Amino acid sequence: MERVSERRYVIKGGYPLKGVVEVSGAKNAALPAIAATLLAPGEYRLKRVPKVKDVLCMLKILEFLGATWSFEKDALIINTSGINKTSVPYELATQIRASVLFLGALLGAKGEAEVPLPGGCAIGKRPIDLHLKGMEKLGAEISLYHGNLRVKALNLKGCEIVLDFPSVTATENLLMAASVAEGETVIKNAAKEPEVVFLAEVLKSMGAHIKGEGEDTIYVKGKKKLKPAHIEIIPDRIEAGTFLVLGGLLEENELEIKNVNLSYLEVPVSKLREIGVYVEKTGKRSCLVKREKSLKATKIVTAPYPGFPTDLQPIFTVLLTQAQGMSLVVENLFENRFLYVFELNRMGANIKLEDRTAIVNGVTPLFGSPVKATDLRAGAALVLAGLCAENTTTVYNVELIERGYENFVEKLQGLGAKIEVETL
């Protein structure tokens, strides 16, 4: 029998949620920023780093490589002066997909890296061929040694790289390596996610010459020596999107969300308004969200930024179970991102899967059940489902949620949610 985790969330659903909630710094911006600290030895001060499991795991890898780190009152201090290894151990690398970012960072910093080949994961196969092709073009030799990827280059040389697909971490890996390569690198069909733009900003504050971030083509003029920098992590758009959906989930919900950058969320916010959720900007970094009227069905199609984010797909599907009519949710990025649908159906949802499309028929009242998180975003979606379900929902495997949501339970409790952590 499959094992479930020791910790679980017990949720009593149906209580209206009201109040103010503050979004943390983005996990997926913090992870590449942490890897980038390898590119110039010295002390870095990073603000608004979320204390989530993936970040702590990334820091453990950095420590293994020879760095020191500590959380001070308002910042994470990293010192990379003592880096003396270029090989990431299997035990740590396999805990976190983002360990692949050490390939580009170590290649740039030390001319070599050895990182265990990341396997598939719960949401899909997730190959890294585009990362490797790009590094090869920059002059790296790539080999597989006892399950570890080895990349090595005596001299990284600028070149033109055309990505077959605008992969987020491939673009980030190539940006890091190209920043210290000789000459100019042009990355075409680059990812445009805010986290990629943020990494470019970080590298620029370290002295790199980068232009075009946020557009299809990024130009990087390599610089031999970079310098440490002070970094402030951008707000987490996926966590913000999660609270935006929560605001519209129950009729009496009304949330004020702080540290949100709505310009990162144009497509999801326009979908929310179309569904019937009221979202209004109340300040530079804050907004109000509540249910405006009865919710109505829509079609959602995931796509690279600025398209609808795959990470919000499971969370919106929960909202669509409460919307009148038939909604279509098409997942174009990860082939396995619908596992949570079986759990939602056990709670009373009416969702059919046809290849890469979920057909959601609403409105279906949800009722409390034991359910299991299958990945980080699916786990958050199940918590939201529990918050609008009758009676008690128990969510298992919550460690997956804690990989990416900082103080999720405490933030929900602050809004009046009846959610408790239990240990088996």
Ligand code: EPU
């Ligand atoms: N792909 C390839 N070859 C590659 C790289 C990617 O075929 O070499 C394909 C993937 O299989 C997938 C698509 O390209 O079908 C997009 O993947 P991408 O590489 O952009 O995703 P990622 O960089 O592995 C990041 C986030 C994910 C997020 C995706 C998409 C980080 C650390 N991870 O992953 O975040 O879902 O972009 O936006 O930034 C999460 O936070 O829960 C999460 C999974």
